[in-house]
Amino acid sequence: MEIPYTIQARPDTGVYNAKLGIWLFLASEVMLFGGLFSSYVLLRVGAEPGMWPHGWLDVRLGTANTIILALSAITTLLAWAACKVGQFGKFKFFHACTLLCALAFLGIKSYEYHDKWIHYEIKLNDGTFADGHLVEKSEDFDLAKKTGTVTLHGRIVNDETLLYDLRSQKDIKLDEVTVKAADIKQMENYGPWHNTYLAIYFTMTGLHALHILGGSIVIGFLWGPGRKMWKTNPTQFTNRIEVSGLFWHFVDLVWIFLFPVLYLT
Amino acid sequence: MSEENKNYLSTGDTVKSWLLTTDHKRIGILFLFSILLFFTIAAVAAALMRIELLTPQGDLVHADTYNKLFTIHGVLMVWFFLIPSIPSVLGNFVIPLMIGARDMAFPKLNLLSWYLFIIGGFFAFHAIILGGVDTGWTFYTPYSSAYSNSHVVEMALGIFIAGFGSILTGLNFIVTIQTMRAPGLTWFRLPLFIWSLFATSVILVLATPVLAITLALMSVERIWGIGIFNPKLGGDPVLFQHLFWFYSHPAVYIMILPGMGVVSEVITCFARKKIFGYYFVAFSSVAIAVVGFLVWGHHMFVSSQSIYAGMAFSILSFLVAIPSAIKVFNWTMTLYRGSISFEAPMIYVLSFIALFVIGGLTGLMLATLPVDVHVHGTYFVVAHFHYIMVGGMVTAFMGGLHYWWPKISGRMYPEKLGQLAAIIMFVGFNLTFFPQYILGYLGMPRRVHEYAPEFQIYNVLSTAGASILGVGYLLPLIYLLWSIFYGKRATANPWNATGLEWQTSSPPPKNNFHETPVVTEEPYNYPPLNEIGEITLASNEHK
Numbered sequence: 029m030e031i032p033y034t035i036q037a038r039p040d041t042g043v044y045n046a047k048l049g050i051w052l053f054l055a056s057e058v059m060l061f062g063g064l065f066s067s068y069v070l071l072r073v074g075a076e077p078g079m080w081p082h083g084w085l086d087v088r089l090g091t092a093n094t095i096i097l098a099l100s101a102i103t104t105l106l107a108w109a110a111c112k113v114g115q116f117g118k119f120k121f122f123h124a125c126t127l128l129c130a131l132a133f134l135g136i137k138s139y140e141y142h143d144k145w146i147h148y149e150i151k152l153n154d155g156t157f158a159d160g161h162l163v164e165k166s167e168d169f170d171l172a173k174k175t176g177t178v179t180l181h182g183r184i185v186n187d188e189t190l191l192y193d194l195r196s197q198k199d200i201k202l203d204e205v206t207v208k209a210a211d212i213k214q215m216e217n218y219g220p221w222h223n224t225y226l227a228i229y230f231t232m233t234g235l236h237a238l239h240i241l242g243g244s245i246v247i248g249f250l251w252g253p254g255r256k257m258w259k260t261n262p263t264q265f266t267n268r269i270e271v272s273g274l275f276w277h278f279v280d281l282v283w284i285f286l287f288p289v290l291y292l293t
Numbered sequence: 294m295s296e297e298n299k300n301y302l303s304t305g306d307t308v309k310s311w312l313l314t315t316d317h318k319r320i321g322i323l324f325l326f327s328i329l330l331f332f333t334i335a336a337v338a339a340a341l342m343r344i345e346l347l348t349p350q351g352d353l354v355h356a357d358t359y360n361k362l363f364t365i366h367g368v369l370m371v372w373f374f375l376i377p378s379i380p381s382v383l384g385n386f387v388i389p390l391m392i393g394a395r396d397m398a399f400p401k402l403n404l405l406s407w408y409l410f411i412i413g414g415f416f417a418f419h420a421i422i423l424g425g426v427d428t429g430w431t432f433y434t435p436y437s438s439a440y441s442n443s444h445v446v447e448m449a450l451g452i453f454i455a456g457f458g459s460i461l462t463g464l465n466f467i468v469t470i471q472t473m474r475a476p477g478l479t480w481f482r483l484p485l486f487i488w489s490l491f492a493t494s495v496i497l498v499l500a501t502p503v504l505a506i507t508l509a510l511m512s513v514e515r516i517w518g519i520g521i522f523n524p525k526l527g528g529d530p531v532l533f534q535h536l537f538w539f540y541s542h543p544a545v546y547i548m549i550l551p552g553m554g555v556v557s558e559v560i561t562c563f564a565r566k567k568i569f570g571y572y573f574v575a576f577s578s579v580a581i582a583v584v585g586f587l588v589w590g591h592h593m594f595v596s597s598q599s600i601y602a603g604m605a606f607s608i609l610s611f612l613v614a615i616p617s618a619i620k621v622f623n624w625t626m627t628l629y630r631g632s633i634s635f636e637a638p639m640i641y642v643l644s645f646i647a648l649f650v651i652g653g654l655t656g657l658m659l660a661t662l663p664v665d666v667h668v669h670g671t672y673f674v675v676a677h678f679h680y681i682m683v684g685g686m687v688t689a690f691m692g693g694l695h696y697w698w699p700k701i702s703g704r705m706y707p708e709k710l711g712q713l714a715a716i717i718m719f720v721g722f723n724l725t726f727f728p729q730y731i732l733g734y735l736g737m738p739r740r741v742h743e744y745a746p747e748f749q750i751y752n753v754l755s756t757a758g759a760s761i762l763g764v765g766y767l768l769p770l771i772y773l774l775w776s777i778f779y780g781k782r783a784t785a786n787p788w789n790a791t792g793l794e795w796q797t798s799s800p801p802p803k804n805n806f807h808e809t810p811v812v813t814e815e816p817y818n819y820p821p822l823n824e825i826g827e828i829t830l831a832s833n834e835h836k
């Protein structure tokens with residue numbers, strides 16, 4: 029049975045079915061991320077004064093990832109253009125580049141996640157706060173039994189808000205800080221449960237990373253086993269590259285919004 | 294039987310031929326049976342609640358069980374019956390037929406939608422078996438994300454997956470309507486059912502993802518204790534309500550627009566007249582879809598929203614009533630001086646109009662700030678949305694199912710029984726839900742299993758009505774099944790209706806049309822009564 033316009037564009041609209049389909053899908057995705065961005069705005073506006081973090085993320089890493097995704101957007105475009113003019117070798121090269129960019133992005137992102145994972149804020153019994161990256165826990169460290177010590181690379185402050193607004197403080201001095209379990213009131217790492225900022229940071233970037241992962245799988249498939257179609261039906265293959273490329277550009281675009289919202293403000 | 298004479302039902306009858314089908318007609322039937330299953334479970338939950346409410350004391354079920362009953366009823370009815378009812382069953386079946394296409398634009402994606410629905414349904418069902426959910430269908434936080442002791446995450450996951458099926462269905466409908474229309478079938482020659490499903494699909498594509506993210510955030514908050522909605526963790530509980538209703542108000546239109554489309558088809562056919570004001574009816578569907586996105590705040594008049602936001606949402610909610618009123622006016626004008634006959638689909642459609650008007654007007658009362666503050670959280674609200682959801686959508690679904698039954702099954706349903714069931718449903722429905730308006734106005738709160746003794750008389754009336762309604766629903770279930778085997782064989786066009794779906798045989802061949810039809814006229818070109826029988830839409834025989 030023939031379904032019209034699966035490969036050729038409909039003359040009056042200039043699009044084929046899958047292209048219209050992906051645009052609708054992306055509209056749906058916009059609403060998905062739109063819900064998250066609105067949540068971000070409301071949580072930020074509703075945060076207690078001084079308790080919304082500034083400068084918690086490494087702008088250099090964020091910039092690197094932004095550049096990587098921008099590059100991948102260009103290589104996707106070039107890969108599609110190569111298909112259009114029938115240069116399959118070039119296509120393979122550019123699509124491999126896209127794939128590498130995606131992997132690099134995920135690598136940097138997981139480094140950033142790990143960095144938050146080993147970052148602890150410790151409320152001490154005397155009302156001060158120890159904060160920093162975990163260096164080591166002594167062998168007999170047990171928070172419940174109150175035995176042992178934990179060592180952080182960080183600092184001790186009297187006012188918790190100092191831990192939140194890092195951007196306003198010049199020359200923060202970090203040292204090895206060792207605290208006894210017996211002095212600890214509460215100890216928590218910078219996971220999504222730590223505060224609403226990290227909650228929304230992890231959900232937004234996590235969902236975005238899932239999209240990068242999904243996109244990489246599709247791109248990897250088209251670069252690998254899926255490329256057989258080039259021999260049988262080059263037009264349809266080119267369409268597939270275009271449709272997956274549209275998705276990829278959307279995912280890049282989401283990052284273009286995420287970067288300033290999370291890293292720069 | 295030669296290949297030429299085979300219809301879509303007789304080409305392959307193995308289980309595999311059904312489960313791996315990409316034929317939109319068969320997928321429609323798969324949806325029909327699946328949603329009937331969920332309807333049955335939801336109806337049992339409703340029956341138990343009505344029996345409990347016969348007496349003021351809580352004597353049949355515990356308070357927690359009652360909470361679970363209304364949650365199961367709500368979740369299953371909204372996401373596993375109403376939302377897929379007309380779009381996924383009737384829409385799937387008739388959209389390609391109505392536009393002269395051989396299938397959907399993405400037949401495999403269409404099948405995937407059904408599988409997603411089934412997988413989602415499985416999780417919902419599993420959550421019920423494990424012990425159910427007690428949050429109500431709205432999943433308000435922080436109760437759902439922190440305190441409820443029930444299977445919230447699994448139920449949310451079921452809705453989440455089924456939601457993806459809905460998005461894909463909407464996407465498929467839009468692309469199909471956009472690119473697969475037969476030659477000559479311009480936008481303004483499209484049947485109004487198509488217009489209404491197009492508007493519905495836009496909502497499905499744009500609103501459902503917001504529900505997905507809301508339920509996902511609620512679930513991660515519940516699983517990992519992260520603070521998005523829970524004020525104890527620094528979250529914002531009203532944010533949940535904003536997100537939830539941003540989806541769920543448009544979802545109301547997912548559940549009513551397709552019904553309005555059925556009304557336009559049926560009313561023209563059984564009044565034998567062209568629709569009055571085609572453009573108005575078509576564009577009012579679009580207007581409802583658009584304005585419907587701007588009124589969610591009317592669910593939150595008492596949720597710490599500012600008075601100015603409340604007023605804005607109140608005014609917008611009044612505005613959204615205008616296109617609905619336009620439709621009712623146009624249907625009434627279509628009836629005016631028509632040659633009306635009262636076959637079962639027409640009775641359903643007329644009761645749709647009556648019940649929708651009552652539900653709509655009480656909706657306007659609820660959109661008025663002071664009235665809402667008075668009846669918020671009472672049975673008045675329950676009665677209002679049941680008039681729209683059940684009185685509207687379920688009635689329209691029954692009407693559409695009867696109208697297209699000859700096309701779907703190739704058999705006629707027994708007309709007298711059909712008319713009887715339609716009337717029983719109308720009577721039973723009003724007896725069930727009209728007393729609930731009174732109860733709500735008098736102040737009986739919803740979602741309770743015990744109540745003050747002075748409310749008993751109305752509750753008894755309501756339960757009596759529910760049993761009549763139950764009989765009304767049981768009848769078609771029996772006689773429609775009966776008709777598949779023993780019903781009179783249907784001709785291609787038993788109602789002498791216009792529309793491409795009536796030009797092909799009943800049931801249609803696997804590929805719908807042996808020759809692609811060509812459309813040269815506007816829809817609903819009903820000839821005067823004495824000239825019935827002439828097919829006015831030509832097919833291109835020489836192609």
Ligand SMILES: [Cu+2]
Pocket residue numbers: 541542545588589591592
């Ligand atoms: Cu609403």
